[in-house]
Amino acid sequence: MTARAFRAWVAALVLVVASTASAAEPLGxxxxxxxxALGATVPLANVGPVVVFLATPDRAQPVAVPADSPEISQKGARFEPPFLLITAGQTVRIPNDDSITHNAFSYSKPNAFDLGLYPKGDARTITVREPGAIRIFCSIHKSMNAVIFATPTPWHALAAADGRFRLADVPAGHYVISTWNERLPPVTAAVDVVAGEASVVSLTIPASGG
Ligand SMILES: [Cu+2]
Structure with missing residues (x-):
């Protein structure tokens, strides 16, 4: 390679790297x-799922909603899985994989719905417009229940049994981080995400409501 060709090659390489960097948001x-509040990590097995999620109070760009449609199956007169974590805007498919007719409904505002009765092999869907908890039941079988929790952004995780969590590929910026659990009060904190860095957050859930 001549010196001139080499300089042209380096210039082209720099251009490619620069355009790649500007195309994607810097992530942390x-x-x-x-x-x-008692100092112990959350005993996950005892309290059910503990969700950790981000809200973006000052984000100019809209947040992308994942394109997939997760499922809650009706099988053996149960909803399976009984808990589903999604992003607001996602569609949830509820197939009847059982041998008997079922229903699925929720009174949880603002995401209340009623899919009516439908037989084996049929599947109906709900599109969850707003963040929050959606408690789902079957009008025929009182013991059937499930919960969907929809977060305002796709940056969410379930805390592990030892309380640890990780939120990856988060665009740099200012966020509010929150917890949600069916029985425990929520806790929120402000957090900054810096490109290429891992921010560390300790969240302490108060002992009782508020
Ligand atoms: Cu049922």
Whole structure:
């Protein structure tokens, strides 16, 4: 390669790298632990799923909603899985994989719905417009229940049994990080995500409501 060709090659390479960098948002991550006010990590097996999620109070760009449609199956007169974590805007498919007719409905505002009765092999869908918890039941079988929790952004995770969590590929910026659990009060904190860095957050859930 001549010196001139080499300089042209380097210039082309720099252009490619620069355009790649500007095409994607700079990303960072958040890792941390959820604890109770008593100092112990959350006993996940005892309280059910503990969700950790981000809201973006000052984000100019709209947040992309994942394109996939997760499922809650009706099988053996149960909803399976009984808990589903999604992003607001996603569609959830509820197939009847059982041998008997079922229903699925929720009174949880603002995402209330009623899919009516439908037989084996049929599947109906709900599109969850707003963040929040959606408690789902079957009008025929009182013991059937499930919960969907929809977060305002796709940056969410379930805390592990030891309370640890990690939120990866988060665009740099200012966020509010929150927890949600069916029984425990929520806790929120402000957090900054810096490109290429892992922010560390410790969240302590108050002992009782508020
Ligand atoms: Cu049923």
């Amino acid at each position: 991550s958040i890792s941390g632990t959820v604890r109770t």
